[in-house]
Amino acid sequence: MALFSRRKKSADAAVPASDISSENVESESTGAESVAPVEAAPAPTIGISVQAFRGVGAEAGPEVSLDEPAAPAPAAPVAPAPTQSAPPAALPDPQERRLPLAPALPPEQTETVAGMKDNVLLRDALKEIEQGASNDQLLGVMRQALQGHLYIRVNGDARAQISEGKPLSVAVVRDGDRQFMLAFSSAGAVRDSVQLEADPAATTAVAQPVTSVLQQVVAGDFAGLIVDNASAPHRVVFPTELLQKALEQGDPEMTVKTILAAPREQDSAARVAEALASTRMWVAVNDGSNGTPVGIAEAQTPDGKRFLQLFSHPLEVIAMGRGDRPLPFEPTQLAKVLTGHAEMAGVIVDPAGPTLLVERDALAPVLVLGVDIES
Structure with missing residues (x-):
């Protein structure tokens, strides 16, 4: 059966799931959104050092x-x-x-789930990532994440939460006392993440501009952002400090x-x-x-x-x-x-x-x- 219903949507529209599951847990407040832990998801394993950004900025040259x-x-x-x-x-x-380069012409747009466009550049960059990837490779993924949109997982009906003025119950991964927000390069990656859950419940995928997602991580109580958490080893973890620098040095x-x-x-x-x-x-x-x-x-x-x-x-x-x-x-x-x-x-x-x-x-x-x- 189809994972998501097909409908017209803006970049930040909520797209309901018809056969997608997640763990139904009680939300807790964290700034503009509430978070719902995804306990079945693996902890972060591939991260990028903030030191890789050293020397980048207005005083670098x-x-x-x-x-x-x-x-x-x-x-x-x-x-x-x-x-x-x-x-x-x-x-x-x-x-x-090879990474961190990409084809000169943009790739053909695809939909791993009908009606929901992939962030193809980011998805393809992640395919090149393996365990032990270098900082250069991870920075190559970071630059391809700075365009288009990302999907986030929301426990429950995101459209209803938005219409009622409630904070979105976004899915996170906990690693000790740290929490990481989840984001996805495609609806297919969301589907893979949901399939990790042991106790299925309604889940919604929301497409948002990438800068909006990064701003949410920086403004919230998050240690970083995990992209495509269920796609190991083709996943990355970006610390909040890196995301903040990326936002500061780019066009909003x-x-x-x-x-x-x-x-x-x-x-x-x-x-x-x-x-x-x-x-x-x-x-x-x-x-x-x-x-x-x-x-x-x-x-x-x-x-x-x-x-x-x-x-x-x-x-x-x-x-x-x-x-x-x-x-x-x-x-x-x-x-x-x-x-x-x-x-x-x-x-x-x-x-x-x-x-x-x-x-x-x-x-x-x-x-x-x-x-x-x-x-």
Whole structure:
């Protein structure tokens, strides 16, 4: 029988379960929500050290003069393809790439349960995780979790709880005196989690924007977030401190990442350009420690066109594995670089994938900021 009923829903709609079970326990208050322990679920086993985030942030990179031409980083530049819809020409075949990278083009959207879309990028990243995964691999999963939506488990009818103004009775895992909120990359992962329960009862799956879920963890009495708890070893545990840093250093709406994760449309480049005109991005900076001049990473096409590499989050810089430091880049700074260097053909956003090349002609919303600066 079907796990969930099919219905239209918004990103935070409650989707009732028709044949899904969970342990029926009494809720206890914890901030905006109540929590229901999932005692049958295993305790956290794969975690990521907060130290992996050391050096990431506004102070991570050296001062870089925007009046000088942007010098390429010491790593070999990634050459973008000449069209917006094609993957960068110099990138390896997607089949040969491993975490923390991802295919240049967004994956096809799937539904492991009819009517409920998977977070495919996150789900596929988790498939690569094994016991003893490195911090780099786990950070690769973290960056793919910063877009789209996550599912959370709610004991009882979430729709009724919302309509009655009650706090959601979210499922958690207890590990001693710590508790971890549960989240899932797909409805199928929710189903696997529920099947661990010994005493079935009504359970609801709720899809919420990922930033909303992370904010709930940070604001609540949680030690962290477990993603796909019943999918060992393909599961991860993110400590609250890491989630807080990820939120602080990213766009609250994750606008650019969300556009890049979605299927390509004719206006995808235009939408990214609009976002770049109002959203802080990041650049990858070589700090000169290897004896090469300090510079901002660029990409070049085979015909010599130069593209500035932009990143939606510091984790995107780390995912490249080149040892570059992320440096925040405001829209006015981007405008200054583009207007000051007419030879710059455009930008390539999130080269670690999914990625998008935006030609200079499409960057009018940003370029106009440069005109305002000069005037």
